[in-house]
Amino acid sequence: MKTVAQILATKQNQQVHTIAPHNTMLEALQVMAEKNVGALPVVEDDRLVGVVSERDYARKVVLQGRSSVGTPVSMVMSAPVVTVEPKQDLRTCMSLMTDRKLRHLPVVDGGRLVGLLSIGDLVKEVIAEKDGLIHQLEQYIRGE
Template identity: 30%
Template sequence: MLVKDILEKKDRKILSVEPSTTVWEAIRFMTKYDIGSVIVLKEGKLAGIFTERDLLHFASTDREAVFDKTVADLMSTTLTTMQPNDQVDEVLSIMLKKRIRHMPILDGNRLVGIVSIGDAVKAKIAKTEEENKNLKNYIYSESGFI
């Protein structure tokens, strides 16, 4: 299964904020949409990702200043990205290894979607279930039980 197969089943709207967005505004935005991270776009290009972890790490060192900051001050800018034609198994493996919960998907330099670890796990389970069904059908048809 390919990443584009996951993206085809998802809402194509990409929720994002600008680097100048205040941390408070970003928290309210993430709460409104019940999301754990938000893509940061600068002039339409991927600039970073702001996550709950980014907030927690900063707040644990400077809780007084956290709400005076912008998303650009706290966001992660060293991002691992994948492409629509990459295998879901590869994406899942990287996400688990790097402890990433949200993977930006780029087609060239254009952001085309986000795959969450939940999306990748669901796709993996669906693929495994389909393979199991096909194997059972094959076994039963070869053994004459059908």
């Protein structure tokens, strides 16, 4: 089973885009659209304080009739943040995401944000792992 560090290493874009809690939701949405991501870790003084996602926006801004321009990220972000370390395995991440109904999982190493895993990243990895196992079994059956 692969570790978080191994999964992060295979991601095409390893840069983690963040936003500050004082920024507006409009600014957060602009960054998410520009970077084509569904969530942003919220960082203040080099410390992870929350995560804000498109889902948070829909539920805590749009459905409550708030303005994207006047609403700070701090009012919308999910906190406290559930995180994982690079040494943790894929199964642990999947359990956390399933149990806590998360779609994004920040990766922290020594208190520093080093990556962000999405549910899509994990599903892609599980599919690749299962495909590899099927290939090995087929080779075994054929006697190769």
